[in-house]
Every structure is written in C-alpha cells, then in structure tokens.
Amino acid sequence: MSLKLSVIIPTFNELDNLDEIVKRLELILNKVSWEVIFVDDDSPDGTASKAKEISLSDSRVRCIKRIGRRGLSSACVEGILSSSAPYVAVMDADLQHDEGILPLMLHALENEKYELAVGTRYMEGGGVGDWEESRKQTSQIATIISQKILGVSLSDPMSGFFMIKRESFDLCVYRLSNMGFKILLDIFVSSPKKLVFKEIPFQFRQRNAGESKLDQRVIWDYFLLLVDKTIGQYIPTKLVSFACIGAMGVGVHLMVLGFVLKILQQPFAWAQSTAVILAMIFNFNLNNILTYRDQKLTGFKFYTGLLKFMLACSVGALANVGVASVIYKDYGYWIFSGMAGVLVGVVWNYVATSLIVWPKKINK
Ligand code: GDD
Ligand code: MN
Numbered sequence: 194m195s196l197k198l199s200v201i202i203p204t205f206n207e208l209d210n211l212d213e214i215v216k217r218l219e220l221i222l223n224k225v226s227w228e229v230i231f232v233d234d235d236s237p238d239g240t241a242s243k244a245k246e247i248s249l250s251d252s253r254v255r256c257i258k259r260i261g262r263r264g265l266s267s268a269c270v271e272g273i274l275s276s277s278a279p280y281v282a283v284m285d286a287d288l289q290h291d292e293g294i295l296p297l298m299l300h301a302l303e304n305e306k307y308e309l310a311v312g313t314r315y316m317e318g319g320g321v322g323d324w325e326e327s328r329k330q331t332s333q334i335a336t337i338i339s340q341k342i343l344g345v346s347l348s349d350p351m352s353g354f355f356m357i358k359r360e361s362f363d364l365c366v367y368r369l370s371n372m373g374f375k376i377l378l379d380i381f382v383s384s385p386k387k388l389v390f391k392e393i394p395f396q397f398r399q400r401n402a403g404e405s406k407l408d409q410r411v412i413w414d415y416f417l418l419l420v421d422k423t424i425g426q427y428i429p430t431k432l433v434s435f436a437c438i439g440a441m442g443v444g445v446h447l448m449v450l451g452f453v454l455k456i457l458q459q460p461f462a463w464a465q466s467t468a469v470i471l472a473m474i475f476n477f478n479l480n481n482i483l484t485y486r487d488q489k490l491t492g493f494k495f496y497t498g499l500l501k502f503m504l505a506c507s508v509g510a511l512a513n514v515g516v517a518s519v520i521y522k523d524y525g526y527w528i529f530s531g532m533a534g535v536l537v538g539v540v541w542n543y544v545a546t547s548l549i550v551w552p553k554k555i556n557k
Contacts, residue, residue, distance in 0.1 A: 194226040201272035207286035208238040209402035231256045232268040266376040282356040290354040291395040298356040301391040308361040309390040312354035319394030370421040373414025434484040446472035477502040485551040505545035513538030
C-alpha cells in the first residue's frame with residue numbers, strides 16, 4: 194500500500210503525550226497507509242529522544258529535531274516538506290484536536306474534490322470546551338479581524354487542525370510568512386488560487402499532559418502576520434515591529450522624563466539622560482521578546498546584546514539629529530525635518546541592531 198497520509202505534529206515539551214497520540218492515530222487510521230512526523234525544537238524534556246525511541250520499533254513514526262530554533266509555523270512547514278505523502282495533516286500533540294475527524298478530512302480531499310479540510314470549533318457540532326472568557330474573546334476578535342482584513346471566509350481561521358493536498362501546499366509554500374502560530378491562516382491567504390475547502394466541526398478538548406505554549410506574544414505574532422500579508426511586500430515585517438516598539442519607547446521616554454523632571458525635581462539634562470537609558474532598555478527588551486523571539490538573547494548574551502543595542506542606537510540618534518538639522522537648515526519645516534530625522538534613525542537602528550545584536554545565526 195503506498196503512503197497516503199503524513200500527520201505533522203509540531204512539539205515542544207510534549208514528552209508525555211507521544212505514546213498516546215501515536216496509539217490514537219493507529220486506531221483511527223487503520224484503513225490507510227499513514228506516517229506521523231514529529232517536528233521538535235530540541236525540547237528540554239527530551240520529546241525528540243522519546244519520538245526517536247518510538248520510531249525504532251515503528252517505522253511510521255519519524256522525528257525531525259531542530260536545533261536553536263523555535264516556531265510552530267516553521268516547524269509545520271518543515272515537517273510537510275520532509276514528507277512525500279499526497280495528503281498532509283497538521284495537529285497538536287496534546288490530544289486537543291479530535292483525531293476522530295481525520296478519516297472525514299481525508300475522505301473530503303480524496304473523494305469530494307476539496308483541496309483543504311479544516312477542523313473548526315465555530316460550527317454546529319464544534320466547540321471550544323471550557324475555555325476562560327478572555328481566551329474565547331481573543332480568539333473571536335482574531336477571527337473577525339482575519340475575516341475582515343484578509344477576507345478569509347473560514348469560520349475558524351485560527352484552527353491549528355487541518356489537512357491539505359500536497360500539490361495545493363506546494364503552490365503556496367514560497368509565499369508563506371512562516372511566522373508565529375497561525376499556519377492555517379498563513380497557508381490560506383498565501384495560496385495563489387482560492388483553496389476549495391470543507392469545514393468539519395470538532396470539540397476542542399482539554400490538553401492532556403504538559404502546558405500550552407500559546408502566550409501573550411502570539412498576539413504580536415498575529416499582528417505581524419497581518420502586516421506581512423497586507424504591506425509585507427513593501428516593508429520588512431520586522432522593521433514594522435521594530436518601529437512600533439520604537440513608538441512605544443517614545444511614550445516610555447516622555448513618562449520617565451516627566452517623572453524625573455516634575456516629581457523628582459531633577460535638572461533637565463539628568464531627566465533626559467535617565468529617560469534615554471530607560472527607553473533604550475525598554476526597547477531592547479521588547480524587541481528581544483517580540484521582534485526577535487526566534488533569536489531571543491538570554492543569560493550573558495542578553496547583557497552584551499543590550500550594550501551593543503545602546504551603542505548602535507546612540508549612533509542612530511546622532512544620525513537622526515544630523516539629518517534633521519541639515520533639512521531644517523535648508524527647508525525650515527520643523528515637523529518635516531523632525532520626521533525625516535526619526536525615519537533615518539529608525540532605519541539605521543533597525544539595520545544596525547539586526548546585524549550586530551540579533552545576527553542571523555544559530556544562538557545556543
Ligand atoms: N516545534 C515546535 N516549536 N512546536 C511548538 C512550538 C514551537 O515553538 N510551540 C508550540 N508547539 C507545539 C506544541 O507542542 C503543540 O503540539 C502544538 O504546537 C500547539 O501548541 P499548544 O501549546 O498546544 O497551543 P494551544 O493548544 O494553546 O493552541 C492551539 O489552539 C490555537 C487556536 O486557539 C493550537 O492548535 C494553535 O495552533 C491554534 O492556533
Ligand atoms: Mn494544544
């Protein structure tokens with residue numbers, strides 16, 4: 194029987210879920226030829242070793258271990274690319290996705306001319322179980338935004354549970370943003386032709402073992418995905434992230450300045466210097482967590498990174514003032530001159546820090 198279905202399961206610290214998910218796949222997929230590919234980002238709990246151990250006695254189980262990398266979307270993409278099956282599914286390792294609908298998904302793609310089958314929580318018969326109110330609301334807002342801004346017609350574009358035909362995936366793979374958590378949405382909006390999809394309801398279950406990796410940062414990732422899919426062809430997404438954080442940094446600067454000047458009654462130069470330093474620390478931190486979360490600096494590298502960041506940004510500040518002064522001298526429009534200075538400063542800071550603080554190499 195030739196291989197029909199690859200199930201791609203991204204994992205990070207899912208050690209105690211592997212045996213169970215493989216057992217369940219085996220039960221439900223007993224009529225098809227399938228394999229499962231765990232894509233693990235070198236989980237500290239040893240998920241990859243466990244997966245490889247299972248694969249020794251079951252050749253349908255494979256594991257890709259990525260070193261110095263993080264990211265659910267990119268893990269799924271690499272898993273899909275590593276397989277040859279004509280149909281590929283993506284699901285969580287933690288049993289939250291009801292494997293019972295996998296045969297229905299496969300049937301839809303194989304026999305009903307659909308290219309994509311999506312497990313949806315927001316249709317008759319589906320549900321999110323007992324989620325907290327806040328998570329329900331966030332999920333709904335994100336859904337509405339992608340429906341309105343990206344024109345997505347899926348009832349559950351945030352779903353992480355779907356199956357797609359290989360040829361449909363191959364058509365969109367070069368255009369994927371590859372960022373963050375929202376792989377289905379990324380595939381859907383990156384496809385050069387509108388994907389013919391079927392939605393199949395399922396009940397989102399409680400996580401089995403371990404804990405969720407979804408945190409506040411996915412909101413920023415989601416924002417960046419939206420940016421990338423709207424203006425991404427003109428401006429690098431990381432630059433947008435960097436500039437937005439820079440704008441927040443201006444807020445921090447002004448607050449600190451006001452506080453030291455008015456409340457602590459210190460001289461202006463002192464207040465301004467404190468504000469500059471704190472705003473830089475704030476910006477460095479946020480960029481490290483959000484813009485460069487995939488290359489996050491920790492431990493000793495955090496401090497050397499901060500130092501390099503401050504140096505680079507000081508040069509940026511000089512460039513900012515220099516350019517603004519020249520333009521102001523020649524043309525005299527203060528707002529225009531100021532904005533030009535800021536633009537040069539931001540672009541300089543972005544380029545310089547991306548080269549010296551967060552260079553593209555494996556940091557481990
Ligand atoms: N390789 C890798 N790298 N895997 C990861 C990473 C990562 O950085 N982060 C998370 N994973 C794996 C987890 O181990 C799990 O198997 C799967 O990706 C989903 O992560 P969860 O931590 O279980 O996320 P969730 O259940 O809170 O979120 C689910 O619902 C969202 C919608 O509400 C997921 O299905 C999301 O995909 C979905 O968008
Ligand atoms: Mn999950």
